[in-house]
Amino acid sequence: xxxxxxxxxxNPVRAHMVTMPExxxxxxxxxYAFGKEDKIIMDSFAYVAxxxxxxxxxxxxxxxxxxxxxxxxxxxERMRYIGSEAFVVKMQEYFQMKNTNLKRxxxxxxxx
Numbered sequence: 001x002x003x004x005x006x007x008x009x010x011n012p013v014r015a016h017m018v019t020m021p022e023x024x025x026x027x028x029x030x031x032y033a034f035g036k037e038d039k040i041i042m043d044s045f046a047y048v049a050x051x052x053x054x055x056x057x058x059x060x061x062x063x064x065x066x067x068x069x070x071x072x073x074x075x076x077e078r079m080r081y082i083g084s085e086a087f088v089v090k091m092q093e094y095f096q097m098k099n100t101n102l103k104r105x106x107x108x109x110x111x112x
Contacts, residue, residue, distance in 0.1 A: 001046040005032075006065050021065065033062045 005028075012024035021029040030036040032047055035058055050064075051057040082088075092098060 001044065002050075002064065005044065005046070009065050029065065033058055033065065 009021045009027055009029045012018045012027065013021055018024045021027055022033065028038070028041050031038045031041045032043075035054070047057065047061060050060045083091075
């Protein structure tokens with residue numbers, strides 16, 4: 001559940017709308033990561049389960065969502081596998097596919 005939240009929180013970063021998730025005003029990131037009051041957000045059970053201590057919970061959430069490698073928008077766009085370095089290496093080996101996206105769209109038709 002929290003992994004899904006991470007994906008959503010990083011969408012504005014991937015879309016190059018902002019450089020950090022807290023810059024996007026319609027995100028719940030500022031609420032979860034910094035405790036900013038927002039009347040329409042109710043803490044998820046997954047978030048509450050991170051820690052009994054509120055400050056520790058916010059810190060854990062920030063470190064979970066903001067990974068130095070993941071926050072680089074250009075790096076994210078090229079990724080097929082997102083996870084720890086060991087996970088990415090394992091996926092590349094298993095699928096025999098480097099961790100970069102192919103060009104978008106269909107290949108161009110070649111003239112006969």
